Amino acid sequence: MTSLAQNAALVREQEAELKASARRAVTLRKTWIWVGRILLAVIVIGGWQWFTEAGWVDKFFFGQPTEVWNSLVKLFTDGTAFGSIWENLWITIQEALGGFVVGTLAGVILGILLGSNRYLSDVVGPYIRIVNSIPRIVLGSIFIVAFGLGMGPKVLLAAVLVFFVVFFNAFQGVREVDQNLISNVRVLGASPLQVAMHVTIPSAMTWIIASLHSAFGFAIIGALVAEVLGAQHGVGLIISQAQGTFDPNTVYACMVIIAAVTLGAEYFISLLEHSLLKWRPPSRSEAQAI
Amino acid sequence: MTTVSELHRRGGTPTDHGGGGGDEGARIEIHGLTKRYLTPKGETFTAIRDVSLTVEPGQFCAIVGPTGCGKSTTLAQVSGLEHPSAGSVSVGGKVVDGITNGVSYMFQADALFPWKTVLNNVLIGPVLLGTPKREATELAMDWLRRVGLSGFEDRYPHQLSGGMRKRVAMAAALINNPRILLMDEPFGALDVQTKAIMQNELLQLWEGLRPSVLFITHDLDEAVALADKVVIMTSSPGTIKNVFDIDLPRPRGDVQQIRHEERFLELQGQIWSSLKDEVTRAYKQTAGASA
Ligand SMILES: Nc1ncnc2c1ncn2[C@@H]1O[C@H](COP(=O)(O)OP(=O)(O)OP(=O)(O)O)[C@@H](O)[C@H]1O
Numbered sequence: 267m268t269s270l271a272q273n274a275a276l277v278r279e280q281e282a283e284l285k286a287s288a289r290r291a292v293t294l295r296k297t298w299i300w301v302g303r304i305l306l307a308v309i310v311i312g313g314w315q316w317f318t319e320a321g322w323v324d325k326f327f328f329g330q331p332t333e334v335w336n337s338l339v340k341l342f343t344d345g346t347a348f349g350s351i352w353e354n355l356w357i358t359i360q361e362a363l364g365g366f367v368v369g370t371l372a373g374v375i376l377g378i379l380l381g382s383n384r385y386l387s388d389v390v391g392p393y394i395r396i397v398n399s400i401p402r403i404v405l406g407s408i409f410i411v412a413f414g415l416g417m418g419p420k421v422l423l424a425a426v427l428v429f430f431v432v433f434f435n436a437f438q439g440v441r442e443v444d445q446n447l448i449s450n451v452r453v454l455g456a457s458p459l460q461v462a463m464h465v466t467i468p469s470a471m472t473w474i475i476a477s478l479h480s481a482f483g484f485a486i487i488g489a490l491v492a493e494v495l496g497a498q499h500g501v502g503l504i505i506s507q508a509q510g511t512f513d514p515n516t517v518y519a520c521m522v523i524i525a526a527v528t529l530g531a532e533y534f535i536s537l538l539e540h541s542l543l544k545w546r547p548p549s550r551s552e553a554q555a556i
Numbered sequence: 557m558t559t560v561s562e563l564h565r566r567g568g569t570p571t572d573h574g575g576g577g578g579d580e581g582a583r584i585e586i587h588g589l590t591k592r593y594l595t596p597k598g599e600t601f602t603a604i605r606d607v608s609l610t611v612e613p614g615q616f617c618a619i620v621g622p623t624g625c626g627k628s629t630t631l632a633q634v635s636g637l638e639h640p641s642a643g644s645v646s647v648g649g650k651v652v653d654g655i656t657n658g659v660s661y662m663f664q665a666d667a668l669f670p671w672k673t674v675l676n677n678v679l680i681g682p683v684l685l686g687t688p689k690r691e692a693t694e695l696a697m698d699w700l701r702r703v704g705l706s707g708f709e710d711r712y713p714h715q716l717s718g719g720m721r722k723r724v725a726m727a728a729a730l731i732n733n734p735r736i737l738l739m740d741e742p743f744g745a746l747d748v749q750t751k752a753i754m755q756n757e758l759l760q761l762w763e764g765l766r767p768s769v770l771f772i773t774h775d776l777d778e779a780v781a782l783a784d785k786v787v788i789m790t791s792s793p794g795t796i797k798n799v800f801d802i803d804l805p806r807p808r809g810d811v812q813q814i815r816h817e818e819r820f821l822e823l824q825g826q827i828w829s830s831l832k833d834e835v836t837r838a839y840k841q842t843a844g845a846s847a
């Protein structure tokens with residue numbers, strides 16, 4: 267009896283020991299990852315600073331981290347020739363968001379329609395492929411010529427870029443829907459609309475959400491490029507102005523600002539992804555990270 | 557309870573009201589059914605040929621046959637998901653054309669919606685029939701209790717074991733109180749013990765509702781233990797080879813026990829000797845095709 271109890275105590279002790287060492291291993295791993303990340307940033311930015319300082323790389327063309335910082339501060343304190351940076355940033359964000367929403371809606375609706383209709387997709391498929399292969403960014407010039415320097419053409423270009431990314435994913439997502447599930451709701455008496463609501467759309471959602479991550483990036487690119495091509499306000503205009511005055515530091519500063527905006531949007535998309543796709547089994551890597 | 561689900565019964569025919577047993581609307585008549593598929597190469601492939609079979613209202617009919625002989629194909633024609641190439645299926649005297657009313661289908665592959673919780677998976681049937689959400693929820697909770705899954709309403713399918721998923725599928729299939737229940741190897745992937753439990757549960761639920769059942773299985777014991785009638789299909793292209801009436805008394809009781817009864821063993825032996833040739837032939841066919 268006593269030996270049994272002793273045994274149990276021993277097993278418990280070993281288990282506790284195992285757990286503790288597993289936790290230590292995880293903490294150590296995380297620490298090293300962060301050390302690596304910080305080291306990498308220091309090497310890249312520090313190297314840039316050092317090379318331009320030493321004159322091995324011309325800072326007139328390539329800028330310099332400290333100068334970029336100064337430009338950044340100047341943008342936020344002095345503003346620009348076209349109003350404060352906030353004003354310009356807000357306009358660019360509005361254009362990108364507008365394009366994102368319009369492009370996403372159009373892409374999802376058309377992708378699902380074409381994906382679920384065999385005949386339509388066979389007819390339209392080749393044309394979509396052709397349109398996809400032309401360099402759509404050039405459309406920006408046409409939009410500006412056609413619609414002037416306002417926000418319209420920027421939203422349009424962003425929407426076009428977003429549309430194709432989302433469209434192809436929605437289309438593919440619908441094609442990948444488990445036919446068994448469709449049979450299942452059809453037997454239960456679902457109408458075509460109900461099949462879409464209960465099966466096609468939720469199932470394609472995985473693909474659509476995945477495309478939204480890159481889609482927002484494309485929306486920003488569309489808005490910026492259209493602004494560079496011709497605008498009265500916006501971050502793109504600041505960039506093209508800085509280019510005109512040989513000021514790489516301001517261009518970099520604008521890049522930093524836009525990157526921050528994109529990361530913020532990325533965060534919101536991840537939140538959306540989490541709430542919409544909470545039914546999915548955790549991926550292997552998540553499950554491992556005890 | 558039965559009265560609640562009767563309210564949600566589908567089916568337009570006036571004869572179709574409540575609890576399957578003896579209800580003419582639940583008769584399945586298959587006449588000279590043939591199904592040909594178009595292969596990607598553009599050739600036709602005959603999956604089933606001239607299948608004729610009648611399932612009386614409230615009867616439990618098992619179909620056994622070698623793999624690839626067209627059992628699932630037959631079920632797909634009965635459900636109305638596919639159209640026969642020749643012959644016809646009638647349910648309750650009406651020729652099937654499009655989805656048949658009042659049919660529930662448990663598919664061979666897992667067909668739960670991974671993005672719906674257990675509760676929502678079960679209540680989709682009544683919801684699609686237009687039942688108000690509150691009532692449908694009550695009904696679904698009741699069915700989850702019947703299949704022993706109370707407390708799992710909020711889980712997603714990937715958080716359940718294989719046996720639990722089958723129970724959800726069973727609740728989802730029975731919640732609409734179908735006149736006809738199509739089951740395609742529902743317990744095929746389960747371990748022996750879970751399978752026995754599920755078989756007992758199915759028998760109990762079936763005796764309560766009495767739909768006509770077409771039940772595909774590879775397990776002869778299962779076929780004999782559950783069914784009133786066992787149909788043997790030939791190897792591909794499938795057609796009916798033999799029909800055995802199972803005269804074991806009902807209620808059958810525990811499927812584990814019935815296996816040892818003399819009459820059970822006798823019937824099982826007869827059916828196996830009929831099926832054996834077909835299985836051997838089907839095996840040679842596929843082996844020959846791949847050689
Ligand atoms: N959509 C289809 N197109 C072409 N051939 C098909 C199609 N569906 C089924 N078949 C063929 O028809 C035959 C019968 O298939 P079915 O799924 O009915 O077999 P089964 O009896 O259910 O087999 P198992 O017991 O393995 O499930 C098979 O040879 C299969 O390859």
Ligand SMILES: [Mg+2]
Binds near residue numbers: 627628629664740
């Ligand atoms: Mg099958």
